[in-house]
Amino acid sequence: MVKFKVVVSDPKTGIAQTVEVEGSQAQALMGRRIGEVFDGSILGLSGKKLQITGGSDSSGFPMRPDVHGGIKTRVLLSGGVGFHPRRKGERRRKTVRGNVITEDIVQVNVKIVYD
Numbered sequence: 211m212v213k214f215k216v217v218v219s220d221p222k223t224g225i226a227q228t229v230e231v232e233g234s235q236a237q238a239l240m241g242r243r244i245g246e247v248f249d250g251s252i253l254g255l256s257g258k259k260l261q262i263t264g265g266s267d268s269s270g271f272p273m274r275p276d277v278h279g280g281i282k283t284r285v286l287l288s289g290g291v292g293f294h295p296r297r298k299g300e301r302r303r304k305t306v307r308g309n310v311i312t313e314d315i316v317q318v319n320v321k322i323v324y325d
Contacts, residue, residue, distance in 0.1 A: 213231070239318060268316045287306075
C-alpha cells in the first residue's frame with residue numbers, strides 16, 4: 211500500500227500544510243515528475259493547481275530534478291539540492307533520488323500555482 215505525506219506550500223502567504231494520502235489518491239501521484247502541474251482535487255484541494263517541487267524517500271535522500279527516472283544513484287554535485295558546498299569549487303559525490311515519484315518516496319513537496 212502506497213502512502214505519501216504531501217506538503218502543500220502557498221507562496222503568497224508562506225504557509226505550508228501537510229496532507230496524508232494513500233490508496234487511489236496516492237496512485238494518482240505515481241509516475242509524475244518534478245515540475246509537473248496537476249489538479250488539486252486529487253488531494254482534496256479542489257479549484258487549485260499544484261506543481262511538484264521535490265520530495266524525499268524513506269531513507270531521507272532528496273529527489274533531484276536533473277536525475278532522470280525513479281532510481282537512487284550517486285552523482286557528483288557542486289551545489290543545489292542534496293549538497294551545499296562549504297568552499298568555492300567544492301564538489302562531492304552524494305546519493306540522491308531521481309525526479310519521478312515511485313513507491314519508495316514518502317514525502318512529496320508541492321506548491322500552489324496561481325494563474
